[in-house]
Amino acid sequence: xxxxxxxxxxxxxxxxxxxxxxxxxxxxxxxxxxxxxxxxxxxxxxxxxxxxxxxxxxxxxxxxxxxxxxxxxxxxxxxxxxxxxxxxxxxxxxxxxxxxxxxxxxxxxx
Amino acid sequence: xxxxxxxxxxxxxxxxxxxxxxxxxxxxxxxxxxxxxxxxxxxxxxxxxxxxxxxxxxxxxxxxxxxxxxxxxxxxxxxxxxxxxxxxxxxxxxxxxxxxxxxxxxxxxxxxxxxxxxx
Numbered sequence: 001x002x003x004x005x006x007x008x009x010x011x012x013x014x015x016x017x018x019x020x021x022x023x024x025x026x027x028x029x030x031x032x033x034x035x036x037x038x039x040x041x042x043x044x045x046x047x048x049x050x051x052x053x054x055x056x057x058x059x060x061x062x063x064x065x066x067x068x069x070x071x072x073x074x075x076x077x078x079x080x081x082x083x084x085x086x087x088x089x090x091x092x093x094x095x096x097x098x099x100x101x102x103x104x105x106x107x108x109x110x
Numbered sequence: 111x112x113x114x115x116x117x118x119x120x121x122x123x124x125x126x127x128x129x130x131x132x133x134x135x136x137x138x139x140x141x142x143x144x145x146x147x148x149x150x151x152x153x154x155x156x157x158x159x160x161x162x163x164x165x166x167x168x169x170x171x172x173x174x175x176x177x178x179x180x181x182x183x184x185x186x187x188x189x190x191x192x193x194x195x196x197x198x199x200x201x202x203x204x205x206x207x208x209x210x211x212x213x214x215x216x217x218x219x220x221x222x223x224x225x226x227x228x229x
Binding site: 008032034036041042043044045046049088090097098100101102103105 | 116151152
C-alpha cells in the first residue's frame, strides 16, 4: 500500500464547475498537508498548506484535512481554464521526508 | 514565497558526456535540498536528499556514482549526471526547505525543473 494514494485522473470539467481533488494517506503520524500545482514542464508550486485537521481557504481554493479518516481534499470553486494542471497532494511528518501522491491531471474546458 | 532557481531549464547532450544542474535558493538559506526525477505523466520520484556540508543521502535504487550531488553552500546544490545515456533523459527537479524558522513546517519550494535529453 502506498503511503499516499491519489487518483491520477484525468479529470475533465467545464469552466465554472466546482472541482474536488482527493487523497488518502496511511500514516497517522503525518501532520503537514500540502497541495502543489504543476503546469506542464514546470516545477511544482505550493498552492495550499495546512497543519493537522481542519479547513483552509485561499481565494477560490479550499484545502480540507480529516485526520480521523486520513483524507485530504482540495476544492476549486469557479474553475478556470488556467486551473488546468496536475495537482499533487503531499504530506510530511516534519521529519524531512515529504511523501507525494501520484498527482491528478485536471482539465478545465472553456 | 521563497524562490528556488534551477539552471539550465533544458539541456541536450551526447551519450557519454556529463551534465551539471544547479539549484539555488535565492532569498533563503537551505540546509536541505532534494532532487527528484519525473517521468512524463508521473509523480515526483525522490532521488536524494542533499545536506549542506555533508554527503547526500540517496534513495534505494539510485546510483550514487551516476548522480553526483554536491551541496557546498547554504544556497547551492548541484546534480551531475555522469556518463549520461538516453535512459537518463528525464525531467529533474530540485526543492528546498526554508531553514530559517525554528519549526520545520514541511513547506518545500521547487525549482522550475531541468529537462535533460541525452542523444
